[in-house]
Amino acid sequence: xxxxxxxALISSNRVEGTAVYGREDNHIGSxxxxxxxxxxxxxQDVIVSVGGFLGLGSDLHSLPWSKLDYDVDLGGYKLxxxxxxxxxxxxxxxxDAERPYDRDxxxxxxxxxxxxxYW
Amino acid sequence: xxxxxxxALISSNRVEGTAVYGREDNHIGSxxxxxxxxxxxxxQDVIVSVGGFLGLGSDLHSLPWSKLDYDVDLGGYKLxxxxxxxxxxxxxxxxDAERPYDRDxxxxxxxxxxxxxYW
Numbered sequence: 001x002x003x004x005x006x007x008a009l010i011s012s013n014r015v016e017g018t019a020v021y022g023r024e025d026n027h028i029g030s031x032x033x034x035x036x037x038x039x040x041x042x043x044q045d046v047i048v049s050v051g052g053f054l055g056l057g058s059d060l061h062s063l064p065w066s067k068l069d070y071d072v073d074l075g076g077y078k079l080x081x082x083x084x085x086x087x088x089x090x091x092x093x094x095x096d097a098e099r100p101y102d103r104d105x106x107x108x109x110x111x112x113x114x115x116x117x118y119w
Numbered sequence: 120x121x122x123x124x125x126x127a128l129i130s131s132n133r134v135e136g137t138a139v140y141g142r143e144d145n146h147i148g149s150x151x152x153x154x155x156x157x158x159x160x161x162x163q164d165v166i167v168s169v170g171g172f173l174g175l176g177s178d179l180h181s182l183p184w185s186k187l188d189y190d191v192d193l194g195g196y197k198l199x200x201x202x203x204x205x206x207x208x209x210x211x212x213x214x215d216a217e218r219p220y221d222r223d224x225x226x227x228x229x230x231x232x233x234x235x236x237y238w
Contacts, residue, residue, distance in 0.1 A: 009163060009220055012131045012153040034131040036153075036162055041184035043160035044128060065160035101128055
């Protein structure tokens with residue numbers, strides 16, 4: 001018997017580690033983790049590890065979930081952004097793990113990506 | 120300078136692996152993964168690995184997100200359910216990984232836990 005599947009859902013385990021591509025299908029990095037609203041269960045931000053521009057180590061970016069679209073052909077998330085735009089975007093270092101929870105930082109992220117804040 | 124933190128958010132990495140307790144604060148199992156609505160980013164189901172009733176191996180349960188409340192004292196999620204109720208709840212085996220995406224199964228879950236389906 002053919003099972004009806006709800007392709008509308010995806011496991012957090014599958015999202016984590018998925019590749020992220022830029023506007024020209026260039027590989028940008030990969031999803032590290034998701035930031036979820038504790039009470040309501042809404043995923044608000046996606047933490048993307050962005051690797052090695054200009055010989056630098058990887059930075060972390062938090063991005064509003066709505067900015068990432070899954071691209072079946074690429075097999076990863078596509079972000080409508082150039083490398084140049086990404087270089088100017090708010091970011092934080094691996095050892096600054098509390099940063100994405102900081103309201104000032106979040107405000108700069110949502111302003112940069114021109115997404116209406118959820119708070 | 121004291122940073123304002125948005126404690127309203129939690130990382131998916133922290134949710135995964137977190138202990139789950141029952142009505143009498145008994146340890147039931149732990150969170151394995153989250154099922155997220157691809158488009159909207161809403162966490163719908165929490166897959167909980169429930170270990171070893173009656174000498175049996177662990178089963179997986181998917182539960183509506185709204186059924187799990189974080190309990191600071193317990194340091195884990197609390198589920199308002201007895202072991203007996205959990206034994207009768209819909210479940211699936213590790214090797215039946217597509218089950219939680221199956222609409223018939225999901226319907227049985229939402230009926231059992233008396234939560235209005237989101238679909």
